[in-house]
């Protein structure tokens with residue numbers, strides 16, 4: 001029986017290993033982590049992450065061929081294939097701070113693998129890492145290995161949160177990079193055999209190590225670039241009276257461009273896009289390619305511009321001040337169908353409004369009150385460090401200005417304005433007449449996700465701003481400077 005161990009029981013390690021266990025009954029899978037609370041949750045009825053379909057997969061395999069454990073060294077020692085799926089955050093201090101990937105967690109995992117291994121192993125980079133990381137990992141393993149042979153593979157993960165299980169069941173592609181030596185090719189085949197149990201062969205791509213590592217950064221950069229492109233257009237739409245929904249539909253009909261990933265929004269969030277593009281920018285700079293670095297940096301700049309623009313629009317429309325005004329925030333997760341708040345645009349928008357002394361009433365169907373307060377207290381880039389290292393209950397200086405409530409109606413009661421930050425389906429079908437009746441007047445809605453029916457809301461009496469859509473007269477009279 002092949003034994004797999006995955007270091008890191010997070011958003012990637014947990015679902016990916018659960019699906020491998022489900023699809024490969026003859027493989028024994030152990031997912032290990034140093035965060036005890038996370039492992040306890042994986043072993044309970046309330047899993048540590050919300051992901052549609054995940055509960056069912058875990059229930060089918062847990063205790064049979066899927067195990068979650070804090071006995072990191074034991075399971076690593078016993079495994080044939082070790083996946084490493086730990087955090088690779090942006091460095092916050094020192095060389096490359098604010099851009100380069102912090103490989104502290106990766107390096108300590110690699111050193112531990114070398115320490116506890118008594119048999120040869122395939123070590124798989126599952127985390128997103130800078131190109132050439134495999135070379136560094138190889139050096140750490142071989143210099144500490146006591147004669148044991150390791151083969152390093154790069155097998156980046158392309159799942160998106162909220163659709164992780166579907167993405168894993170039916171991936172567009174699985175990418176495996178390895179050394180072009182007979183041993184490297186043998187290792188590639190061993191990993192390919194695992195995926196081939198449910199992924200069609202023509203979707204399993206094999207490359208050299210550096211192509212696999214770089215493809216992951218490139219894919220995320222291309223995806224984020226599409227969003228920044230449509231968001232840049234959304235600003236021009238508002239200025240000209242064009243409608244971004246119509247523009248992106250017309251653009252996406254070109255089969256060379258395609259319709260996906262062209263939804264204008266308040267900005268992209270999530271744990272990957274910003275971090276991975278900053279990392280790409282740093283790698284370009286280190287390789288003497290400042291023009292290429294500058295090109296990709298623009299994707300982040302437009303994203304920051306879009307979030308600032310939104311805050312400025314809210315404040316400018318409401319007579320240039322939101323001080324002591326209640327603003328309802330609907331949605332805090334970085335996208336629907338997840339409870340994940342890492343780099344969610346809601347954090348920047350809330351911080352912007354709090355900076356203007358607003359009082360916020362926040363509702364999200366999946367994000368806890370504790371998490372929201374913690375997010376609003378953390379500084380940039382501090383979020384992506386293992387949970388056990390973070391303060392469990394951060395008390396923020398803004399806590400008095402923020403309340404977290406149990407539904408959208410409570411959030412909106414007596415509010416002057418309502419901001420939609422996440423495209424949760426339930427926000428499409430709210431009773432907006434009831435909401436309007438209970439709000440201060442004039443009542444404003446700022447839709448950062450284009451989920452509401454603007455015409456219907458205007459008929460009710462709201463002043464409505466929806467990203468990239470023609471402005472109503474009120475907003476034209478109150479221009480927001482970005």
Ligand code: NAD
Nearest residue numbers: 008010011012033034035085086087088105127128157386
């Ligand atoms: P995460 O924070 O949810 O999980 C990482 C886990 O690793 C944490 O639970 C942490 O406690 C654990 N960990 C850290 N150091 C450890 C060590 N030395 N030993 C044991 N456990 C350790 O992160 P994630 O979202 O699962 O991302 C993991 C990697 O995958 C990152 O490199 C990320 O860029 C990449 N990735 C993420 C996604 C996504 O959608 N979240 C998608 C593709 C790739």
Ligand code: UDX
Nearest residue numbers: 157158159160161261262263265268269270272334335
């Ligand atoms: C992303 C990549 O899609 C995935 O392949 C990679 O493995 C990890 O990073 P994720 O961050 O989970 O996945 O979600 P994604 O669906 O890509 O959305 C990222 C952000 O972009 C979200 O805030 C989302 O709301 C936003 N977005 C997405 C838009 O604003 N407009 C779009 O058209 C699509």
